[in-house]
Amino acid sequence: MSSRQARSGLQVDKVLTDFIEDQALPGTGVTADTFWDGLARMVTKLGPRNRALLSKRDRFQGQIDAWHQQRTGQAHDAAAYQAFLQEIGYLVDEGDNFQIDTVNVDPEIALIPGPQLVVPITNARFALNAANARWGSLYDALYGTDAMGDLPAGGDYDTARGARVIAWAKAFLDGAVPLAFGSWADVAGLRVQDGELMPTLANPKQFVGYEGEPGKPDTVLLRNNGLHIQIRIDTHSAIGASDPANIADMRLESALSTIMDCEDSVACVDATDKVVAYSNWLGLMKGDLTEDVNKGNTTFTRKLAKDLSFTTASGVQGSLKGRSLMLIRNVGHLMTNPAVLDGQGNEIGEGLMDALCTTLIAMHDMKREGGNSVQGSVYVVKPKMHGPEEVAFSVQIFDMVEDILGLPRNTVKLGIMDEERRTSANLNECIRAAKSRVAFINTGFLDRTGDEIHTSMEAGPMLPKGDIKTTPWIASYEDRNVDIGLACGLKGKAQIGKGMWAMPDRMGDMLEAKIGHPQSGATCAWVPSPTAATLHATHYHKIDVLARQDELADCGPRGTLDDLLTIPLLGGRNLSDDEITHEIENNAQGILGYVVRWVDQGVGCSKVPDLNDIGLMEDRATCRISSQALANWLHHDIVSEDQVMAAMQKMGAVVDRQNEGDPEYRPMAPGFDGIAFQAACDLVFKGRAQPSGYTEPVLHARRLELKASL
Numbered sequence: 001m002s003s004r005q006a007r008s009g010l011q012v013d014k015v016l017t018d019f020i021e022d023q024a025l026p027g028t029g030v031t032a033d034t035f036w037d038g039l040a041r042m043v044t045k046l047g048p049r050n051r052a053l054l055s056k057r058d059r060f061q062g063q064i065d066a067w068h069q070q071r072t073g074q075a076h077d078a079a080a081y082q083a084f085l086q087e088i089g090y091l092v093d094e095g096d097n098f099q100i101d102t103v104n105v106d107p108e109i110a111l112i113p114g115p116q117l118v119v120p121i122t123n124a125r126f127a128l129n130a131a132n133a134r135w136g137s138l139y140d141a142l143y144g145t146d147a148m149g150d151l152p153a154g155g156d157y158d159t160a161r162g163a164r165v166i167a168w169a170k171a172f173l174d175g176a177v178p179l180a181f182g183s184w185a186d187v188a189g190l191r192v193q194d195g196e197l198m199p200t201l202a203n204p205k206q207f208v209g210y211e212g213e214p215g216k217p218d219t220v221l222l223r224n225n226g227l228h229i230q231i232r233i234d235t236h237s238a239i240g241a242s243d244p245a246n247i248a249d250m251r252l253e254s255a256l257s258t259i260m261d262c263e264d265s266v267a268c269v270d271a272t273d274k275v276v277a278y279s280n281w282l283g284l285m286k287g288d289l290t291e292d293v294n295k296g297n298t299t300f301t302r303k304l305a306k307d308l309s310f311t312t313a314s315g316v317q318g319s320l321k322g323r324s325l326m327l328i329r330n331v332g333h334l335m336t337n338p339a340v341l342d343g344q345g346n347e348i349g350e351g352l353m354d355a356l357c358t359t360l361i362a363m364h365d366m367k368r369e370g371g372n373s374v375q376g377s378v379y380v381v382k383p384k385m386h387g388p389e390e391v392a393f394s395v396q397i398f399d400m401v402e403d404i405l406g407l408p409r410n411t412v413k414l415g416i417m418d419e420e421r422r423t424s425a426n427l428n429e430c431i432r433a434a435k436s437r438v439a440f441i442n443t444g445f446l447d448r449t450g451d452e453i454h455t456s457m458e459a460g461p462m463l464p465k466g467d468i469k470t471t472p473w474i475a476s477y478e479d480r481n482v483d484i485g486l487a488c489g490l491k492g493k494a495q496i497g498k499g500m501w502a503m504p505d506r507m508g509d510m511l512e513a514k515i516g517h518p519q520s521g522a523t524c525a526w527v528p529s530p531t532a533a534t535l536h537a538t539h540y541h542k543i544d545v546l547a548r549q550d551e552l553a554d555c556g557p558r559g560t561l562d563d564l565l566t567i568p569l570l571g572g573r574n575l576s577d578d579e580i581t582h583e584i585e586n587n588a589q590g591i592l593g594y595v596v597r598w599v600d601q602g603v604g605c606s607k608v609p610d611l612n613d614i615g616l617m618e619d620r621a622t623c624r625i626s627s628q629a630l631a632n633w634l635h636h637d638i639v640s641e642d643q644v645m646a647a648m649q650k651m652g653a654v655v656d657r658q659n660e661g662d663p664e665y666r667p668m669a670p671g672f673d674g675i676a677f678q679a680a681c682d683l684v685f686k687g688r689a690q691p692s693g694y695t696e697p698v699l700h701a702r703r704l705e706l707k708a709s710l
């Protein structure tokens with residue numbers, strides 16, 4: 001049972017007061033009174049505005065619903081629809097051209113295109129792994145995954161597979177750092193002579209430095225498109241000994257940046273959960289987070305990696321960051337949390353609490369050398385904002401946070417998730433609203449798809465979710481995001497990012513497809529794991545994104561607002577019974593597989609097999625899509641409640657079987673009366689009534705119910 005303590009008129013869960021006062025504040029120079037007074041003022045000053053913005057979302061949704069309802073059975077009139085969105089203020093007028101003026105941005109964000117990893121902050125083992133994923137072994141990533149087309153058989157080292165890995169990696173080097181003559185496959189040894197690498201590179205400037213003796217280096221560092229490659233030479237390792245150049249591994253600079261996620265990949269419903277998230281962030285910002293990891297028969301302590309030191313080509317000491325640049329994703333404007341109650345006993349906005357707590361914690365990083373941001377900046381990713389007013393509200397929140405904590409204005413940089421329809425449609429003005437803070441715009445296409453379905457719920461039945469990906473709005477959304485970003489001057493100052501690869505085990509497919517992200521002019525794109533980061537890094541060696549951005553800027557804008565506002569309706573298309581069954585069962589399986597772990601075990605991101613047995617990354621955003629898709633088909637009588645319930649029960653039994661090996665797991669069948677199953681049903685059967693189709697209200701309520709029952 002939690003107990004509460006009075007702080008500046010707020011009632012704060014003791015778990016949180018203890019954490020803030022004993023762990024987060026000491027060393028920052030901020031007093032407890034300053035902190036709690038500040039939070040209380042934020043609640044008083046910003047709370048009403050927060051609620052007004054949420055009411056505005058509901059008002060727009062009501063107006064849009066009514067517009068479609070009044071036109072049921074009529075062909076969609078795109079011009080009238082756009083005029084209507086303008087008239088109600090959903091679409092705002094665009095102002096004059098402008099350029100962002102964000103300053104003190106770290107090079108990983110401003111200058112070096114590369115992979116961006118996302119990790120649930122509540123999992124210290126994963127979070128440390130993610131921070132250390134700045135560097136990853138290309139040999140391991142190729143050997144251990146299906147990146148080359150097939151999976152390893154398991155058991156002892158397979159020499160033939162190893163030879164394929166080495167050939168792949170050396171061919172990659174031929175492309176990224178070509179030799180003046182011949183191929184890396186033919187190199188018989190590496191040495192440094194008079195500041196140059198032997199054998200000579202086609203562009204000798206790509207040689208950055210080495211460790212060890214120049215005549216017999218242990219490592220050699222190369223660079224291409226701003227990204228480093230470390231070649232490890234080791235005659236004692238089995239792989240090095242059998243390699244003509246004694247190359248034992250190639251390590252790639254991989255996750256240039258990592259989003260430590262307090263949002264859609266975690267399940268934080270109360271003060272205890274929030275403190276797990278904040279404690280891990282504190283450990284990362286102080287640099288002292290550790291976690292004991294058991295693997296096989298061994299246990300080791302995982303901690304943050306050190307920087308790399310080496311001798312530069314010109315013979316002086318150099319160093320490179322050993323850790324990914326860490327960003328922190330706060331929650332959006334919607335949710336409240338019982339960790340803190342206001343004077344009237346109401347839960348305060350969780351976004352306000354995240355803003356103050358995560359920025360306070362990041363102050364530890366500003367006070368030390370060799371930490372996260374060399375520029376003294378804090379990078380907050382703000383999700384699920386609807387339109388420019390909500391972005392302006394985030395700016396107002398961080399203005400106030402900086403005033404409370406005594407930080408210079410614009411210390412906090414904002415990552416704008418372009419993942420709600422009203423933001424995509426008004427992106428130019430959204431960026432303007434944060435023009436001195438914006439550090440990235442990222443197309444979160446998963447949430448964005450969920451919002452697409454929810455916003456136009458009354459327009460008619462939508463296409464199956466896989467087909468929605470090929471409709472005009474999404475191409476326009478992705479193109480416009482890059483073009484608007486470039487037009488607003490993000491190049492060299494901020495990231496233009498692309499979304500998640502949601503099939504963590506399909507690395508071969510990722511290698512094929514995700515090169516499309518740097519090709520599209522994006523300076524970063526999301527990956528679900530460190531291994532995926534290493535493989536995706538190869539794409540940024542193949543594509544010079546900064547040059548690509550210049551080409552795109554010269555071509556002028558692509559993707560129109562008309563296309564963006566096209567609704568992905570089923571239209572006249574007839575679906576067979578099999579197609580319908582497949583769609584319901586696929587969605588039901590994804591929802592149940594995710595929700596049962598969320599509600600029963602507090603796991604916010606899971607790998608859930610789909611009907612084709614492909615493990616899919618499921619988080620709250622993918623759950624939003626699946627639940628909104630089913631809610632939409634129910635609403636338009638494509639499927640009946642009985643059909644959906646039958647599918648939920650059938651797939652509930654399937655999910656139970658998939659989790660058989662987990663001793664913590666509580667089966668949903670045969671009773672289907674547990675809290676988790678009810679949560680999944682609520683998401684679908686009450687999906688139409690959820691604000692913007694979000695899953696958070698149902699998941700939080702049901703997880704709190706489960707916790708209370710323990």
Ligand SMILES: CC(=O)SCCNC(=O)CCNC(=O)[C@H](O)C(C)(C)COP(=O)(O)OP(=O)(O)OC[C@H]1O[C@@H](n2cnc3c(N)ncnc32)[C@H](O)[C@@H]1OP(=O)(O)O
Binds near residue numbers: 130500605616618
């Ligand atoms: C729409 C959106 O908002 S997307 C953003 C939210 N999504 C995410 O954050 C995805 C994060 N990824 C994950 O949580 C996981 O990769 C999952 C759930 C998809 C798969 O997890 P698992 O099934 O446990 O992964 P798997 O067994 O293949 O690999 C586990 C190993 O990889 C590591 N790993 C996996 N994902 C990550 C990650 N994101 N960061 C760091 N390490 C990771 C683990 O540390 C572990 O290694 P270890 O044993 O040395 O600690």
Ligand SMILES: O=CC(=O)O
Binds near residue numbers: 447
């Ligand atoms: O947050 C990312 C998304 O796709 O949603």
Ligand SMILES: [Mg+2]
Binds near residue numbers: 264
């Ligand atoms: Mg999202």
